[in-house]
Amino acid sequence: MLVSNQPRLLPHPRAAQPTARLADYLAIARPDHWIKHVLIIPGVAFAMIMSAAAPADAAALVGRLMTCLFVAMALSSANYTINEWLDAPFDAMHPTKRARPAVQTAMSPAIVFAQYIMLTFIGMLAANTLGGSFSLAAVVFAIFGVIYNVRPIRAKDRAFLDVIVESLNNPLRFLFGWFAVIPHVAPPVSILFAYWFGGAFLMAAKRVSEHRAIAEAGGTANLAAYRPSFAVYTQSSLVTSCLVYAQGFAFMMAIFLLKYRIEYLVVIPLFIALFASYMRLALTPDSAAARPEELMRQPAMMLGAAVTMALFGVLTFVDLPWLNGLTSSDLIPLGIGR
Incomplete structure (x- = not known):
């Protein structure tokens, strides 16, 4: 078999x-x-x-x-x-x-x-x-x-x-x-889906890098010979799928933080920066995105991931009451005279 x-x-x-x-x-x-x-x-x-x-x-x-x-x-x-x-x-x-x-x-x-x-x-x-x-x-x-x-x-x-x-x-x-x-x-289903979408983004970005490297090294004829799916993929479709997976991750993370802890909203800009950095890395020739095991050699990205996780930990115990208003369905009065 x-x-x-x-x-x-x-x-x-x-x-x-x-x-x-x-x-x-x-x-x-x-x-x-x-x-x-x-x-x-x-x-x-x-x-x-x-x-x-x-x-x-x-x-x-x-x-x-x-x-x-x-x-x-x-x-x-x-x-x-x-x-x-x-x-x-x-x-x-x-x-x-x-x-x-x-x-x-x-x-x-x-x-x-x-x-x-x-x-x-x-x-x-x-x-x-x-x-x-x-x-x-x-x-x-x-x-x-x-x-x-x-x-x-x-x-x-x-x-x-x-x-x-x-x-x-x-x-x-x-x-x-x-x-x-x-x-x-x-565990919450929302965090599992966020984890899946995040992983899908990483895997699709890896294929963006591989697709480009193979096409540059041996021409498009070698794409399908390396992996049959690459006969279907194009750089455009792969980058578009990365965008879809990134949006799915953001949506599921939003559901998770709104249900469980609004303070985690502060971490979202860091996640956006990490996703953008990884996408940029995937579009770089001979990048570590094609070899995720080598990401440890990317100190800036590792530092960003460590800071993000540390902030998650801090926000688990630090309350930010002013964020609670974001979960309210009430309209915001402007206090401006008629």
Whole structure:
């Protein structure tokens, strides 16, 4: 099921490739991408802020959070394993991804499949220790990894559906953090949708950067060879979708803050600045937007994100009564004489 039936678009016959080593099999699990699990932190933070049901035992909470992180790393690495293996014929057409181990070495399908099964099994085993809600989120995370990568669906080959499915990992990571703290209470739907729209914006911006880089490196003919969905995408449609996702994020965040804490409105300008900065980055040649794991090398953006999260924390405990008037439906009297 996990072996692609696409021809391997390699510059040399497969027999000429060196046999994959242990380090190559470990590399396709992409431990360098574990940095993305920082998206679990807001789930933890909001769960602790919004509910009094958090565990009183700090040691027990730390243990649950460590298990949560382990589950996220194991399941994401399982998904990356099949992702890189099945993408090898297409990555061979990418200007930088052609250097990946799955392209450059001869890998054993049996070992790749065993690695996927082992990582999924240990991830699910650990997830079961955190309760039914967490386990369900873990199962959905694993299932969508298959939907995204494996035929007959293989959502990543379908324009727009690829972004929708891939970005679902964001609210699932939020749920990992939330259920690690409070397994019996669901988070607000508005924050989950905001997280999904935010993730969709990031994924669409990544495709803007990739689409441009591939077209510039090898011409438009290489776009579909790298990823079938790129035969449908244009720079115009991708940038337009980024705008739609950004608006969806803003709308859902507005619902969330109006229902739960109007003080968070102060953070919105910072979010707008972060989205604008990321979009600008995506439109820059050879940008880190195409490689989100390298965003840590963008100090200005990391500082902006840190300030935004810190302000969220401050506004959780600081009341701003003058903002309450914004939630009133009363008309504003001007006090001007007739």
